[in-house]
Amino acid sequence: MFELFYAKLLDEKTKKLSEKFIINLAIVSFLLHLAVITLNDLGLLGIAITGELFTNPISAIYTPFSFILVYEVYLLIYYLPKSMTIYIGKQYEIIMLIVIRRLYKDLSNISLDGNWFESAQNLQFIYDIIATVILFLLIHFFYSMNKFRVRKLLKLTETRPELVRFIKFKKSLAVLLVPTFIIIALFNVFEWASQVSELEQGIASGLDVNAVFFDDFFTVLILVDVLLVLFSFAHTDKFNKVIRNSGFVISTILVKLSFSVSGLQNVLLIISAVAFGVIILWIHKLFEKNKLPANY
Numbered sequence: 001m002f003e004l005f006y007a008k009l010l011d012e013k014t015k016k017l018s019e020k021f022i023i024n025l026a027i028v029s030f031l032l033h034l035a036v037i038t039l040n041d042l043g044l045l046g047i048a049i050t051g052e053l054f055t056n057p058i059s060a061i062y063t064p065f066s067f068i069l070v071y072e073v074y075l076l077i078y079y080l081p082k083s084m085t086i087y088i089g090k091q092y093e094i095i096m097l098i099v100i101r102r103l104y105k106d107l108s109n110i111s112l113d114g115n116w117f118e119s120a121q122n123l124q125f126i127y128d129i130i131a132t133v134i135l136f137l138l139i140h141f142f143y144s145m146n147k148f149r150v151r152k153l154l155k156l157t158e159t160r161p162e163l164v165r166f167i168k169f170k171k172s173l174a175v176l177l178v179p180t181f182i183i184i185a186l187f188n189v190f191e192w193a194s195q196v197s198e199l200e201q202g203i204a205s206g207l208d209v210n211a212v213f214f215d216d217f218f219t220v221l222i223l224v225d226v227l228l229v230l231f232s233f234a235h236t237d238k239f240n241k242v243i244r245n246s247g248f249v250i251s252t253i254l255v256k257l258s259f260s261v262s263g264l265q266n267v268l269l270i271i272s273a274v275a276f277g278v279i280i281l282w283i284h285k286l287f288e289k290n291k292l293p294a295n296y
Contacts, residue, residue, distance in 0.1 A: 002171060002175050010081075010171075027064065029063045029066075032063075034057060034060040037060055040054050041055075058104060059105055059107075062101055068097065069094060073094065073181060080170055080177070081167055084245070084248075085146045088142075088251070088277060091218075092274050095270055096139065099128050099132055100128075100132055102124075103129065106124055106128055110122055123263070123264075130267075139274065166231060173224060173227065177220070180220060184217065188212050188216060189213075219256055221256075222256060225248055243280070243284070251277035255269075258270045258273065
């Protein structure tokens with residue numbers, strides 16, 4: 001049953017169709033958001049919307065990026081059975097895109113009056129700009145350390161029984177994640193909508209829209225990563241692989257914690273999470289080069 005659902009939901013054809021659909025949806029959503037901002041600015045909506053996402057045309061970019069993030073979530077699930085490295089890398093890509101998406105919101109809140117560094121919004125913009133550059137570089141290091149192995153794994157048909165079982169488990173897990181994340185997304189949208197006050201008072205005041213869905217998303221990923229660590233014992237007892245997988249769990253936990261804080265603390269936790277994963281992978285690669293005797 002899981003194999004059937006996997007073939008329908010997570011095959012290459014579905015991936016390409018999802019990509020086209022999300023791109024078209026992102027373009028349409030951008031134009032609609034821009035239209036709402038324009039109509040709101042001209043006072044043609046009948047009510048005045050004062051939320052930060054509806055007063056500046058630049059903030060319209062926030063919406064298509066949200067749909068791009070949805071596609072990244074799908075890609076994370078898609079690569080889960082294929083490559084642990086790409087699966088973890090997609091987690092890092094998602095948190096980086098969240099930071100970039102927040103940048104567009106920051107741009108609409110920048111104040112050019114008075115001392116630049118006295119504004120909390122201006123400081124947040126600086127933090128996010130620096131974080132984007134550092135995260136991009138760290139993700140590059142993460143993938144470059146395993147690029148040849150990843151290419152090999154994506155083309156490899158595994159025949160060892162213990163690894164075949166592990167891959168089947170990951171496929172089943174991936175199939176279960178699809179409806180799980182859909183339910184979480186719908187629940188978060190409903191919860192967000194329930195917290196929205198009257199439109200005249202602004203959209204979702206006091207609510208961090210960057211944390212909507214993704215706070216719960218990374219909570220689920222922590223549980224998934226722990227399961228992967230536990231089931232990985234069935235096909236390997238290598239110390240470096242166990243530590244690598246355990247380190248990735250810690251990295252995901254740090255990302256999850258970043259949603260509970262704001263400002264500089266948020267940025268530092270995100271950078272620390274990705275940097276920790278990169279360092280863990282680097283040490284793991286050092287172990288791989290240090291071949292131990294077979295009877296060790």
